[in-house]
Amino acid sequence: MNFPLVTSAGFVLGMSALAAAIVMLVALAIGIGQGLIGMKAVEGVARQPEAKSDILQTMVVGQAVTETTGIFAFIIAIVLVLANPLVSLL
């Protein structure tokens, strides 16, 4: 068996891939949040069908703002996997 088993660049890349996977776990929370917004919107439409277009507009904007966290996480994941800044630090 010859040491080291993994080159340091390979180790950093592998750990970066793991980190990207962990970062994307934020999708769990976003799914719950957007589901809650959709649930409340459906309740609102059921109670007041004439306000449907207003409720839909507010719901879409609210969901977009909720999504922002996930987009930040997604950008971090992209950078870690496809344009890794840590390898150049070695």
Added chain:
Amino acid sequence: MHSTEHLGPRKIIGFLDGNVFITETVLLALIVAVIMVVLALLSTRKLEKEPKGVQLVVELIVEGMYKLTGTMMDKRNAEIYAPFVGTLFLFLIFTNATGMFGVRPVTADVNTAFALSTITFLVIQGSSIRNRGILGHIKHYGEPYPFMFPIMVIKDLSLPISLAFRLFGNITGGMIIMAFVFKALHSATDGVGITIPFLQFLIPLPLNLFFDIFEPILQGFIFTTLTMAFLAMSLTTHDDH
């Protein structure tokens, strides 16, 4: 289609040994702008009192923009800002949807997204200064309590960053998923052993529908709605409500 190897936009034209260059994003954005101008000129060439045909459609779009802006602010301000908001909305829809023609979506470049959100930021700050005066603009950060000054400044500064990354992230995510789907279909056709790429023919169509038609309209709508919400916030003085 798009490849995953080039995450950034390709450089197309280079001057001075490639130090000064034009990327495909800039070229596509210019093409989209020219197409929009030509469409606007063609559709307003023969205006009639009784609209029909193309004029009817264009009038519907313009009226819709004014109505959309009118839901967020009062009538006088809506007439001032509706052209800006409408242009932004149409440009966002067109540029997000360029992925439909097999090229890279223009807004899948972080520079485009930041340029658009910086324009929005400057318009919001400018309208706030025009509305309140420079002293009033600085003073309104300290309302209702003076110790909230840094928080309010950070709130204003974070707006362009979050707007740009929201647009960029959504469109880039769609682009990467489309690239992966095409890669998978390509290797599937290779595995079957047929040289004609028959799997790429109809299977990606629903995904195209979502990422190149639905998502552009949704992202354009969200971008303009948030712009209008912050514009309306910069236009109300504290005595108004």
